[in-house]
């Protein structure tokens with residue numbers, strides 16, 4: 001299914017992401033059930049769903065941490081920028097991924113320093129090793145990325161000493177050193193207080209305005225930035241609805257997705273979900 005917003009964004013260049021009837025089986029359970037999704041470059045998108053709806057499974061599918069069932073006709077199930085074969089390093093340089101799992105990996109390592117964390121993005125490594133040849137332009141890029149994320153003042157600090165929000169900014173900077181076309185952010189505002197959340201969302205808006213396509217995966221309607229106009233609603237491993245923000249964020253669709261009566265209220269450019 002191609003949504004209105006996808007058509008508006010134009011599909012002349014290969015889609016950023018093209019998933020065709022992806023099914024993922026674990027044991028007896030179908031975690032994703034013939035899920036199809038087509039997102040154009042520049043089509044900022046929120047993937048929204050309740051706990052257990054399949055969001056993390058979808059991210060692991062995109063990041064090649066797990067594989068879908070093969071299709072009977074042999075056609076590729078998932079293509080990124082029109083290709084189905086990618087090395088993980090190649091894929092990471094085009095689509096940066098930041099998730100709570102990645103964050104706990106980095107903040108759990110007491111010896112990691114902030115600048116080294118960012119620059120190690122060039123080597124797909126965690127931290128800088130003796131065999132890593134770091135050039136001047138790499139240092140400039142790392143600094144630029146930290147400045148974009150308003151995190152340059154953290155240089156010199158250990159990752160383990162940072163707050164949740166600070167560590168997340170550093171990890172996004174790490175993903176940005178490659179100047180990726182897209183960023184896939186899993187629960188980007190998890191653990192942030194309301195003020196930090198709003199500041200963080202404003203930083204993400206600037207990335208979107210600079211041309212980085214945002215793919216934001218969340219339970220929270222409130223995190224859908226004004227730049228995001230495409231919303232995919234997941235339920236039980238399937239796409240319940242997808243399309244423009246106005247067409248998807250309805251009381252009925254959210255009520256069905258979260259299995260509880262919900263109303264959507266707009267506060268400025270941001271939607272809010274009210275339960276009951």
Ligand SMILES: Nc1ncnc2c1ncn2[C@@H]1O[C@H](COP(=O)(O)OP(=O)(O)OP(=O)(O)O)[C@@H](O)[C@H]1O
Nearest residue numbers: 026029031049050051052053054055056057058219
């Ligand atoms: N390895 C596994 N074996 C069996 N079931 C699994 C496995 N991994 C995930 N599941 C189940 O698949 C469903 C989807 O899980 P997933 O983690 O993708 O959901 P989610 O939308 O990311 O949830 P949350 O918002 O709580 O993180 C859940 O019911 C989960 O229990």
